[in-house]
Amino acid sequence: MSDDAVKIPAGLSGVGGWLDDRFHGARGVRVLMRKVFPDHWSFMLGEIALWSFVILLLTGTWLALFFVPSMNPVVYHGSYVKLDGIRMSEAYQSTLNISFDVRGGLLIRQIHHWAADLFMVAIMAHMLRIFFTGAYRKPREVNWLIGIVLFTLGMLEGLFGYSLPDDQLSGAGLRITEGVAQGVPIVGTYIAYFLFGGPFPGNVIVPRMYIIHVLLIPGLILALVTAHLFIMFHQKHTQMPALGNTEKNVTGQPFWPYFLLKGQAWFFFIFGALAVLATFAQINPVWLYGPYTPLAISSASQPDFYMGILEGSLRMMPAWEINFLGHTISFSVAIPALLPLGIIFTGAALWPFFEQWATGDRSVHNINDRPRNAPARTGLGVAAVAFYGVLWAEGANDVIANALQIPLYTVTWISRVAIFALPIGGYFVTKRICLGLQRKDAELLTHGVEIGIIRQLPSGEFVEDARPLTDEERAVVEAKKVPAALPAPGEDDANGVPAPAARGMMGWARGVANRAFTETIEVGDGHGNGHGHGNGHGNGHGAVADAEHAAVGSGETGETGSHEEH
Amino acid sequence: MSDIEEPAAPRRVIGTPSPTPPAVDAHTEPAEPQFDAAPADPVHAKNAERLVAALFVLAFLAGCGFIAAYIGLEVGPVDAVLRSNLALGISLSVVLLALGTGSMIWVRHLTPNIEIEEERHDLNSAPADRAAFQREFAEGAAISQVTKRPLVRRTMLLATAPLALAPLVLLRDMGPLPGTSLRHTVWRKGLRAVTLGGNRPLRPADMTAPGSMITVIPEGYQDDEEALAKAGVILIKFAPGELHIPNNYDSGTLVSTMDWTINSTIVAYSKICTHVGCPVALYEETTHHILCPCHQSTFDAANGANVIFGPAARALPQLPLTLNADGYIVAASDFTQPVGPSYWERG
Numbered sequence: 001m002s003d004d005a006v007k008i009p010a011g012l013s014g015v016g017g018w019l020d021d022r023f024h025g026a027r028g029v030r031v032l033m034r035k036v037f038p039d040h041w042s043f044m045l046g047e048i049a050l051w052s053f054v055i056l057l058l059t060g061t062w063l064a065l066f067f068v069p070s071m072n073p074v075v076y077h078g079s080y081v082k083l084d085g086i087r088m089s090e091a092y093q094s095t096l097n098i099s100f101d102v103r104g105g106l107l108i109r110q111i112h113h114w115a116a117d118l119f120m121v122a123i124m125a126h127m128l129r130i131f132f133t134g135a136y137r138k139p140r141e142v143n144w145l146i147g148i149v150l151f152t153l154g155m156l157e158g159l160f161g162y163s164l165p166d167d168q169l170s171g172a173g174l175r176i177t178e179g180v181a182q183g184v185p186i187v188g189t190y191i192a193y194f195l196f197g198g199p200f201p202g203n204v205i206v207p208r209m210y211i212i213h214v215l216l217i218p219g220l221i222l223a224l225v226t227a228h229l230f231i232m233f234h235q236k237h238t239q240m241p242a243l244g245n246t247e248k249n250v251t252g253q254p255f256w257p258y259f260l261l262k263g264q265a266w267f268f269f270i271f272g273a274l275a276v277l278a279t280f281a282q283i284n285p286v287w288l289y290g291p292y293t294p295l296a297i298s299s300a301s302q303p304d305f306y307m308g309i310l311e312g313s314l315r316m317m318p319a320w321e322i323n324f325l326g327h328t329i330s331f332s333v334a335i336p337a338l339l340p341l342g343i344i345f346t347g348a349a350l351w352p353f354f355e356q357w358a359t360g361d362r363s364v365h366n367i368n369d370r371p372r373n374a375p376a377r378t379g380l381g382v383a384a385v386a387f388y389g390v391l392w393a394e395g396a397n398d399v400i401a402n403a404l405q406i407p408l409y410t411v412t413w414i415s416r417v418a419i420f421a422l423p424i425g426g427y428f429v430t431k432r433i434c435l436g437l438q439r440k441d442a443e444l445l446t447h448g449v450e451i452g453i454i455r456q457l458p459s460g461e462f463v464e465d466a467r468p469l470t471d472e473e474r475a476v477v478e479a480k481k482v483p484a485a486l487p488a489p490g491e492d493d494a495n496g497v498p499a500p501a502a503r504g505m506m507g508w509a510r511g512v513a514n515r516a517f518t519e520t521i522e523v524g525d526g527h528g529n530g531h532g533h534g535n536g537h538g539n540g541h542g543a544v545a546d547a548e549h550a551a552v553g554s555g556e557t558g559e560t561g562s563h564e565e566h
Numbered sequence: 567m568s569d570i571e572e573p574a575a576p577r578r579v580i581g582t583p584s585p586t587p588p589a590v591d592a593h594t595e596p597a598e599p600q601f602d603a604a605p606a607d608p609v610h611a612k613n614a615e616r617l618v619a620a621l622f623v624l625a626f627l628a629g630c631g632f633i634a635a636y637i638g639l640e641v642g643p644v645d646a647v648l649r650s651n652l653a654l655g656i657s658l659s660v661v662l663l664a665l666g667t668g669s670m671i672w673v674r675h676l677t678p679n680i681e682i683e684e685e686r687h688d689l690n691s692a693p694a695d696r697a698a699f700q701r702e703f704a705e706g707a708a709i710s711q712v713t714k715r716p717l718v719r720r721t722m723l724l725a726t727a728p729l730a731l732a733p734l735v736l737l738r739d740m741g742p743l744p745g746t747s748l749r750h751t752v753w754r755k756g757l758r759a760v761t762l763g764g765n766r767p768l769r770p771a772d773m774t775a776p777g778s779m780i781t782v783i784p785e786g787y788q789d790d791e792e793a794l795a796k797a798g799v800i801l802i803k804f805a806p807g808e809l810h811i812p813n814n815y816d817s818g819t820l821v822s823t824m825d826w827t828i829n830s831t832i833v834a835y836s837k838i839c840t841h842v843g844c845p846v847a848l849y850e851e852t853t854h855h856i857l858c859p860c861h862q863s864t865f866d867a868a869n870g871a872n873v874i875f876g877p878a879a880r881a882l883p884q885l886p887l888t889l890n891a892d893g894y895i896v897a898a899s900d901f902t903q904p905v906g907p908s909y910w911e912r913g
Contacts, residue, residue: 036684073789079642087789103641106651107658139689172844175795176860179842179907182748189744189909197741199748199792200843236686244683251683258680261673268666272659279655294795295762295781295837297845299859314842314877315861321879321908330908332877333842366686398862408862409875 033256038239042129044266048122051270052115053225059112060214066102068094069210071166071203080287088166088291091206095165095286110278116158117283118274120306123151131348131381133368135238137361141352143231146224148349153221155306160213162284162304166206169284171292172301175200176314183333201294238368241479243472247366300398309388312395313340316415340391344384351380358513359483372441373480375434376516382430383423390418431519438521441477444469445523485518486511606678614675621668628660744911749904751784751797753897756890758785759799759834767894768801770828776805777851779867781837784897796905798837798845799885800856801895802867806831808854811870814881817913821903822870826886828895834885835871836905839863841878843907856882879908 008016020026037043070090076083078093079100098105127147130136136144159177163170178200181192197204239245239252253259277283289298303311313336320331355377356362371378393400394415401408448466456462469477635653640646691699712719758767759782767785779802787793809830814822827833835856837845844860854868863876871882883905886898904912 034682034684036682079647080644100644100647101641103636103639103650104654105641106647107654110651172860175844176842179839179844182907182909183842185910187910189748189911193742193744194737194740200795201791202741235689236684248686249683250686251681253680254682257677258673261669261677265666265669265673268662268669272662272666275655275659275662279652279659294791295783295798295845297847297859299848301859311861317877319863319873319877319879323913326913327910328908328912329910330879332879333907336877364689398859412862412875 033254035233035255035259036236036250036252037255037259037262038237038250038252040240042133043237045122045126045129047263047266048270049119049126050225050229051267052119052122052274053221054267055115055271055274056112056119057218057222059108059115060218062108063098063112064214066094066098066105067091067164067210069164069207071201071206083287083290086291089206091164091166092286092291095167099287107275107278110281110283111274113162113283114274114277114281116161117304117306118270120151120154120158120304123147123154124306127151127348128381128385131351132371132378133238133240134365134374134377135368136352137365138352138356139235139364140231140238143228143235144352145349146228146231148345150221150224150228152345153217153224157213157217157221158304159307160209160217163209164206164213165284165286166292167286168289168292168296168298169286169301171201171294172297173303173307174205174292175294176311180314180333180337183330183337185327185329185334201292236366238366241367241370241476243475245367245475247364250366300402302396302399305392308392308395309340310337310395312391312393312397312415313337315397316391316394316412316419318416340387344388347384354513355517358510359517360486360514361483367479369481370476370479372434372437373482373520374517375431375438375519376513378434379427379431383427386422386426387419390415390422394419431516435519435521438480441480442521442523444477445474449473480520482520483514483517486514611676614671618668618672618676621664621671625661625664625668628657628664632657632661748796748906748909748912751900751905752787752790752793753784753797753799753885753900755897755899757897758890759783759801759887759895759897760785760788762788762798769893770832770889770895773801773803773832776803776808776831778803779849779856781845781847782834782895795843796838799834800837800846800849801832801834802849802854804831804833804854804868809833809868811884814870816903819902822881822884826884826898828887828889832887832895833867834887834897835865835867835882836885836901837882838906839878840873840880840882840905841876841907846882 016026068090072090073087074090074093076086076088076093076096078084078096080096083096095109098109100106130144130147159173163174178192178196181195182188184191192200195205195208196202197208236250237252239250242251245251290296302308314333317332317336320335322329322331369377371381394412397411397415398408400406401411448468450464450466453465454462455465632654635650635657639650639653641650690696707713760767762781762783765785765788768780768782773780779800782799782801783794784797787797809824809827811822811824811827811833813820813824824830837847839846839858839860841858841861841863844858846856846858846863846865848857848859849855849867850857854866855874856865856867856871858864858876858878861877863878864874865871865878865882866874871884873879873881883901883903885901887895888898890896
C-alpha cells in the first residue's frame, strides 16, 4: 500500500501520541486491531444476545426515569379513560403513564420487552450452536458454565421485569411464584413471607423486584458478559472445519476495520428489527389486562416464552402430595419447579466433564465438530431440545387445545407421554441420521460427488459419473475426529485382568457411554459402489451394525488421555 | 501442548528489584500489513459508494423525521398514542435499518475481502513459569507465616464466620414470621358474604337460576388485598338433589359436609386453588366442574370440590354457610382447614 494511503492526519496522530505517552498503548492496541474474527453465520448468535443486552440497558435506563416502583394504592384519572376511577398501584399507574402520556414511551416499552425476548432467544440459539458443534470443549468449559449462569440470570431478570407493572397477568405469575415458594419443604412459608413482606400480595414485592431488576441482576449479567467476552477473546474463537483451519491457527478477518463495521451493522440491524417489532407488533398491552387484583384471572394466561417451561411443568404434573411425619410435602409443586430445569441446567453444566470422562479425551479443541460427526452428543442435544420443547408446549396446552380442537386433558396426557417418548426417540433417530450423514461423507471421500451424468459402457453397464471432492470440500469432510475407544466393559487383557478403567459400576457406565461416543462410520465402510475404488475392506463392513460394533471393539489400545485422529 | 523449554528465570531474592522484562515478546508481534486498499472493480465500488451514501442520507432524514414526530405529535388518547407510536417507530426503524444496511454494503462491497491468519498459542504456561509461580506463591505463604501459625489462621477463619452469616441475618426483617397466619382467613361467624365488585349482600333468593356461580368476599374487606387473596369464595347454586357433599375429614377435622350448605342447594368453596393459589374462575354449568385457568386443576363442585384432573392434590376447602336473622348468607365460621397452596407446616 502506498504511503499516501496510510498517512494519518496530524491531529489524530497528536491525540494518539498524547494517549500513548500516558498509557503505552500503541503496541497492545495494534495487536487488538489485528485480532482475527472467524466468519461463520452461527457465530453471530451470541452477538445478538450481546446487542440485545446493550439495547435493554439503554431502553431500561430510560424507562426507569418514568416508572414508579411502588404498590401504594391510587385511583387512576389519566389519559386511558377505560380505567378511569379504578384503584391500582402506583407502579401500574406509572406504566400506563409511560404508555399513554410520555412521548415515545409505548415504543421504548415495547422495544424493551421485545429485546428481552430476543435476548433469551439468542442465548438459547447460541447455546445450542455451542453444544452441537462441541465448542464448549477444553479449554472453553468455563465460558460454557458462565453462559449457563447467564441463561438462568436472564430468566430471573425477565420474570422480575415483566412483573413490575403490577398488571393482572403478571400478578397471576407472582401468585404462582408465591405458591411455589410456599411449597418448598421446611422453609417454604418463610421464603414466601420474607419475599413478599408478609402474606401475599403485600406492598413490598414491586420495589424489591425493581432493585433486583435494575441493579443486582443487570450488574451480575454485565460482569459475567464481560468475563465471557474476555475469556473468549483470550482463548480466541473456535473455527469451523475448513481448508487451512488447523488447531494451531485461527483464520478470518481482522477486527479493524472488518469486525468493527460488521459489528456496527449487526447492532443497527438488531436494534432496527426490534424497532420494527415495537412499531407493528404489540407486546404486553398491560392496559388491556387491568390492575392486579387477587381474585381475578383471565384464561389462556401465559408467561413470557422463556418461563413457559416452568408453566408447562406445573401443568403436566399429576397430583401428588404426601404427609411426612405431620408435614405436608407437595410433589405436585416441588417436582415441576425443580426437576426439569434442574435436569437441563445441571446436565448442561456437567456435560463437558461427562464427555471428557466418557471419551477420555482431555485434549484442546479449537476446531469445531460438525454435528454429524458426534452422533451421541447430537442425539443427546436433540433429546434435550425435545424435553424442553414438550414442557414448553404444555405451558400453552389450553391454547393448543383450543387451536387444534383437542380436549384439554388429552393435550396434557399426550405431553405426559411425550416427555419420555420424544427425548428417547429423538436421541436414537438423531444418532441414526448422523451416522447416515457420516456414511454419505465416507461415500463422498471414496466415490466423489455425483454430477448427474449417467453413461452406458460398451458392455451395457450404466455408471454414474462422479467428480472427486475439491480440496475445500475434502478438508471439511476429513475434519472428522472420533474419540478413542476405551476398553469395552468386561474386556480382559491377555492375562484375564480387566482394564483398570473398566472395573466396577463406574467402569461399566463409562464403557457404555464410551461405546456411544465412539460409534462412527469409517471411510470405506460405506456401501460398495460398483466402481471398485476406495472400498478396500470388501464386504466385511458393509452392514451398518457391523461397522458400529467394529468401531467399538477396535479400541483396545485406547487409554485415558490418548486421542486418536481418524 | 507446550513443550517449549524456556530457561528458568533466575530465582528472585525478596527485596531486590524485579528483573527487566524481555524487550520484545515475539508472540504479540503482528505480521506486517500487506494489504491493498484499492477496490478490484472501481465501477462496482463507485456504485456501492453511492448506495451507501444514499442509505446514510435516508437515515439522516428519518432521524430528522423522528425528532419532528416527537415534537409535533401529541399523546394521551389511545388513537393519538398509536399515531405517535407509528410515526416514531417507523422513523426510528428506518434510521437503524438504513444505517445497518449501509454499513453492511460498505464492508461487503467497498472493502477488499482480506483474510488473515493468526497463530494460536498454548494456553498452559511453560513448565518453568508454573514452577516459578508455585515457588513464589509458596514463598509468599511462608513469609506470611500462614502455614506455620495455625492459631492465627484458625482464629481468623473463626472471626470471619459470623461476618459471613451477617448478610443472611440481616434479611430476617424482610417479613414477619408466618406463624399460624396461613391457617386462618378473615371469615368468622356471622360475617356476610358480599359480591365482588358490587359489595352487595345476598339472600338465597338472589341466586335464582341453578348452575350460577358468583364470587363473594367477606363484607368490609373489599380493599384488603391480603385478606382477599385468602378469603375469596365462590358460591354455586344447584338444583335440588344435584349436590352430594361427602363428610370429609382432614386430620380429624370435618372439612366438608352437606350441613354447611344453604338448603342443600347453595355451597361455598374457597376460590384459591389448592395447587399454587390462582383463583379458580371457570365454572362449567353442565358438568359442575370448576377449572383453574392457570394449571387446569379441575374440581367437581357437586361432589365436595374433589379433584378430578390436574396437579392440585386436595379438594377446595368448603366454607360453612348459614343465614343470619335478616335472611342474608353469612359464614357459620372460618374455614376449618387452611386454604390455598400446600405448605410444610400445614400438617
